[in-house]
Amino acid sequence: MCLAVPGQIISREGDDAVVDFHGSRVHASLMLTPDADVGGWVLVHAGFAISSLAEDEARQTWEYLKEAEIVDEIAPALAANDDAPPEGGRT
Amino acid sequence: MTAAAFDEHLDAIKEIATRLPAVQLMEVCGTHTVALFRTGIKSLLPANVRLLSGPGCPVCVTSQGYIDAACTLARRDGVTVCTYGDMVRVPGRGGSLEVQRARGARIRVVYSARDAVHLAAKSPELQVVFLAVGFETTAPATAAALLEAESLGLKNFSVLAAHKLVVPAMEVLLADGDVPIDGFICPGHVSVIIGAEAYQPVVSRYHKPCVVTGFEPAGMLAGIAAVLRQIAAGDARIENVYSVAVTPGGNRVALDVMDRVFEPAPARWRAMGELPASGLRLRPAYAAFDAWRRFDLTEGDDYDPPGCRCGEVIQGKSQPADCALFATACTPLNPIGPCMVSSEGTCAAWYKYHRPPVEV
Numbered sequence: 224m225c226l227a228v229p230g231q232i233i234s235r236e237g238d239d240a241v242v243d244f245h246g247s248r249v250h251a252s253l254m255l256t257p258d259a260d261v262g263g264w265v266l267v268h269a270g271f272a273i274s275s276l277a278e279d280e281a282r283q284t285w286e287y288l289k290e291a292e293i294v295d296e297i298a299p300a301l302a303a304n305d306d307a308p309p310e311g312g313r314t
Numbered sequence: 315m316t317a318a319a320f321d322e323h324l325d326a327i328k329e330i331a332t333r334l335p336a337v338q339l340m341e342v343c344g345t346h347t348v349a350l351f352r353t354g355i356k357s358l359l360p361a362n363v364r365l366l367s368g369p370g371c372p373v374c375v376t377s378q379g380y381i382d383a384a385c386t387l388a389r390r391d392g393v394t395v396c397t398y399g400d401m402v403r404v405p406g407r408g409g410s411l412e413v414q415r416a417r418g419a420r421i422r423v424v425y426s427a428r429d430a431v432h433l434a435a436k437s438p439e440l441q442v443v444f445l446a447v448g449f450e451t452t453a454p455a456t457a458a459a460l461l462e463a464e465s466l467g468l469k470n471f472s473v474l475a476a477h478k479l480v481v482p483a484m485e486v487l488l489a490d491g492d493v494p495i496d497g498f499i500c501p502g503h504v505s506v507i508i509g510a511e512a513y514q515p516v517v518s519r520y521h522k523p524c525v526v527t528g529f530e531p532a533g534m535l536a537g538i539a540a541v542l543r544q545i546a547a548g549d550a551r552i553e554n555v556y557s558v559a560v561t562p563g564g565n566r567v568a569l570d571v572m573d574r575v576f577e578p579a580p581a582r583w584r585a586m587g588e589l590p591a592s593g594l595r596l597r598p599a600y601a602a603f604d605a606w607r608r609f610d611l612t613e614g615d616d617y618d619p620p621g622c623r624c625g626e627v628i629q630g631k632s633q634p635a636d637c638a639l640f641a642t643a644c645t646p647l648n649p650i651g652p653c654m655v656s657s658e659g660t661c662a663a664w665y666k667y668h669r670p671p672v673e674v
Binding site: 225226227249250252254255256257266268269270271273274276277280283284287288 | 343344345370372398425426427428429448449451452454455458459462501503504506507528529530531558559560565567568571658
């Protein structure tokens with residue numbers, strides 16, 4: 224449950240961002256990482272970015288998660304993230 | 315880090331181990347438990363270096379009384395329970411949440427507490443309750459979602475809070491003394507939030523090395539090597555080998571959001587009982603979002619299902635193979651205790667990676 228996954232911020236509107244995880248795009252809040260911005264890499268846990276990350280570190284972590292099949296486990300969870308914020312959030 | 319780094323750390327571990335008696339290190343993170351198996355690290359370590367899994371799986375440490383309260387709530391008319399997926403299959407007295415759903419209860423698996431808030435915003439006719447479990451990695455997400463619900467003026471959203479704090483549990487295990495622990499592999503993502511310095515009580519009160527460790531194979535070996543080096547030198551310090559994501563002070567914004575919404579409180583842990591200041595409850599200012607209060611629920615007594623030793627497993631007092639139910643009556647398809655339900659549970663990890671061969 225404490226797993227956090229690295230992704231890249233594609234766009235944002237206020238605190239609501241779209242984060243790309245190698246093709247899977249989900250809404251995530253940047254409320255807890257106010258310094259993060261479009262183009263940057265973040266660790267995302269339960270719909271919130273919790274830390275910024277350097278790109279090479281993010282890519283390495285993703286490769287490891289993929290290799291260890293952990294990505295497969297979180298894929299259904301990411302797919303369940305289909306509720307956009309109620310107003311003005313979908314970008 | 316590279317394969318070369320992996321070998322280098324493994325060689326270092328083997329060398330240091332020759333100078334050590336038998337030692338036990340505890341990891342307090344379900345993701346570490348799984349990753350240490352999956353990478354084969356557990357089987358590569360010298361025989362005198364043993365890794366024990368501690369209370370690091372949020373679902374597993376949740377008391378049975380909470381599961382029962384959640385099931386009771388799910389059966390109420392007009393209530394929709396939103397939960398992380400790991401929770402739905404934990405058996406309770408009247409069956410799991412999954413069983414309640416089969417009987418008509420409205421239970422929805424969500425990826426984020428925000429999903430529950432957005433559902434409440436779209437469906438004012440529903441009372442949406444989010445099952446807020448998990449450690450410090452997850453608690454700020456609950457707090458932030460609750461603040462979003464407040465800003466949206468939602469009257470139909472609440473949380474059934476049972477968040478837990480990692481450091482108090484580590485201290486209880488050490489004070490208890492039943493299981494010898496020589497050092498800790500500290501959880502990576504909990505530490506992103508609380509910061510490496512948060513382990514100071516473990517170091518200063520109990521003189522145990524604490525090394526904050528990430529999840530990449532070479533990084534985990536670096537963490538183990540660092541703990542062993544400290545043990546060999548008679549040191550007990552905080553070290554951080556996951557500094558790409560973890561700072562000494564943690565994520566200040568997340569800690570502030572968590573502190574604004576929650577206050578430390580006694581919490582009930584599976585089999586460990588009520589531990590002081592080891593959990594989070596909503597501050598009085600957010601009582602309107604408190605599902606315990608809104609639905610007049612209480613956390614019933616804690617118990618292990620008959621024969622189940624999950625309570626001992628989460629404390630490192632028993633290994634899964636010590637339990638007569640393990641891999642016989644209790645399997646991932648038909649789990650009896652939470653350690654077999656959650657993919658991060660010690661029993662589930664053992665079942666998948668460490669099962670003794672079946673005799674025929």
